Amino acid sequence: MLAFQILIDGFAISALYALGATGFTLIFGVSGVLNLSHGAIMVAAAVAAWAAASVLHVNTYFGALIGVAVALVAAFATYFAVVRPMQNSRLIPNEEKEIFVLTGTLLWGIMIQELIAYFFTNNAKTVLPIVEGVVDVLGVRTPRNEIFTAVVCCFVIGLLWLLVNRTRTGKAVLAASMNPRGVTLLGLELTRIYVVVWAIYGVLAGIAGVLLGMFLGVSSYSVGPLTASAFSIVVLGGLGSVSGSLIAAFVVGYLETLTAYLVSPAYRTIPALLLLVIVMYIRPQGLLGRR
C-alpha cells in the first residue's frame, strides 16, 4: 500500500520536475545560457493562470492557455531584453559574458518575483485544476489532477523528443547544441535558432508552471526554490543533457517522496541535495554530462 502510494505520488512530482528542467537544460545546451529567472517565469505562468480564472473568471482551459502565453512572453522578454543585449555588447569582455548573463537573469528573476508579490501578494495561489475529483489507483486515492499532470508532462516531453529528432527545425537546434560554428557555416542563422529555442523554453516553462500551480500551488516565494531545483536536477543529470535531466528529475522526485514518507516531510529535500554533493565529488560532469 505504502509502496504504491510512493510510486504514484513520486511519479507525478518527478514528471513535473522533468518538464520544468527540460527547458532549462535545452537553453543551456543550445546557447550556453544558465537562465536563473527560470523559477520566476514558471511562477508568472501559474499566477497568470490563477488570476485569469479567479479574478477575470475565464474558463479553466483558457486560463491555463493565458498562463502559458505569459510564460512565452516572459521567455522572449528574458532573451531580447536581458540575454541578447549582453551577449552582443562590446562593453563586456567575451570571457565575462557568461557571468554577466547569469547575474542579469538572476536579477531579472528577482524583478519578476517582486512584481508578482507587489500585485498579487506573496501568498500561495493555486490554479483551479482542469480535472477534479479522485480515483482509486491500486488502492491509493489519487486526485485525477495528479494523473492529468503526469500524463501531460510525459506527452509534452514526448512531443519535444519528436520535435528535436524528427523535424528540420529540431535538427538545426540539435546541431547548434553540438557545434554552433558548424551550423553557421551551413548557412543557418544562429540567432533564429536561439529564438526558436527560447520559444520552446517559454512553452515548456509555462506548462510546467501552470501544472505546478494546479498540483501544489505557487507563491512568489517559490521563485528561488524552483530555480534551485531545476538547477540541481540539471547539474545532477549533466549540464545540457536532456536525457540526463529526465533521469535526474525522477531520481530527485522519488528520493524526495521516499524521504517524505519514510523519514519526515520536514527533511524532504535534504537527501537529494546530499546526492548532488556526492555526484559533484565523484562525477563532476553529472550522470550523462558531455563536458
Next chain:
Amino acid sequence: MIRTFRLPFRTLQGFLGATALGLLATASSGAFSGAALAADPIKIGVIAEAQAIAGASIPQAAQLAADEINAKGGVDGRKIEIVSYDNHSSSADSVRAFQRAVNEDKVNAVISSYISEVVLALEPWASRLKTPFVTPGAASNEISKSVHADYEKNKYTFHGYLTSAALAMSVCDAAKDLLVDQKHMKTAVIMSEDAAWTKPLDVGYEECLPKIGLKVLDHIRFSPDTTDFTPIFNKIEGSKPDVIITGISHVGVQPTVQWKNQQVPIAMFGISSQATNETFGKDTNEAAEGVLYQGVSGPNVAVTPKSVPFAEAFRKKYGNYPSYAGYTSYDEVYYIADAVKRAGSTDADKLVDALEKTDWEGTIGRVQFYGKDDPFTHSIKYGKGLITGLMLQWQDGKQVSVWPKEVAKSELKFPSFVKVTN
C-alpha cells in the same frame, strides 16, 4: 495669441507659488512656538507584512482607525499620523524599519507584525530605543514572558494578541463544545508548522486536548516551506483520527487546496491565520469550504458593538474583510490614542504606564493587559467578559461564526468528502 495669454498666466502662477511657499515657511517657523506645538501629530509607525494575506490588513486597518479619530478632531486637537513600512516578512527589514521609524520619522509608538520571529527581533529594539511597541498578531509566549523576566528593560513591548497558550485554550474550549459534545469525536492528530509561535501552541494542545476528551494519536510538525502536503495528509489518514487540529499561519492556501484535491476525509479545526482573511476563499478557489479556524472576530460577528461597523467600513474602503490582525491593529490605534489622552503626553514611559491601565472595548472584546506579576506581562487578558476568541467556518464561500453559542450564526457544515462521526 495663446502665447501672450500663457506667459502672464505662468508668471502669475510663479508669483502665487512663491507667495505660498513664503507663507508656508512663516507658518512652519511659527510651529516651533509654544501654542502650535500641541497640534503636532501623534505618529504611529506601522511595520507589517504588506504583501502577505494576514499582514496586509494591519496597515490598512490602522489607517482606517486614524482617519476615524482624525475626522472626530483627533486627540486633544492632535491628529494621528500613520507611517507605514513594508517589512517583506523579514526580521532584518523590520529592525531597519523600526530604527528608521524612531530615529528619523520620530514616531511615538509602533504597531508591528503578525510573525513571532519578527516581533521577538523587534522587542530588544523597543527596549533600546525606548518606544512603546504593540504587536497585532504574533502569538509566541516568549514575547510577554520576556517582559515579565526583565520588566524594567522590556516594559515597552505589549502583546496585543492572544499568546499561543491562550490560543490553544481557545481552540480546546471550542473543540469541547463543537467536536466532543456535538459530534462525539474522540481522537485527533495535531498538524503544525515548525515556527516560534507553534512551539508553545503545541505544548498547549498536547495538554488540553486529552483533558477535553480528544486523544492525540500523532503530532506532525512540518517545515513552513513545505509545498507538497500529500505525504503529510496520507500519514495523518493512516492514524485514522476524527479531526486534524491545525497550527498554521505561514502556510494555509496550499494545505487547504491539497486537502480538498486529495479529498482527505478528516475535518480541519484550529488556528489557520490565512483563513481569517476574506481573500482566502478566492486564493484557494473555494477549497476552504468546511475549514474551521479560530479567530478573535469575524465578518458579521458582533463580538462587541464595534466589530461589525469596523469590518463593514474596512470592506467598503479596501474591498475585502480584514484578517484577524486587522481587527487587533484597528483596536491598537484606538487604545494607543486613548493612552496618549490619559497620559496627556507622548513621553514613552508615561505612555507605557497609561497603556498598562488600558481598559478598552475594541472590536475583539474588552482589552486589558496582564500586569507585572503575571507570567504573561503585557499580554491581553483571556477569559469570559474579556477576550475568548471565536470559532468560524468557511461555509458557501463565507466566513461564518459557529462558536461560542452567543454569536454563532450556523451549525457545522462539511463538504461531502469529509466524514464526521456523530
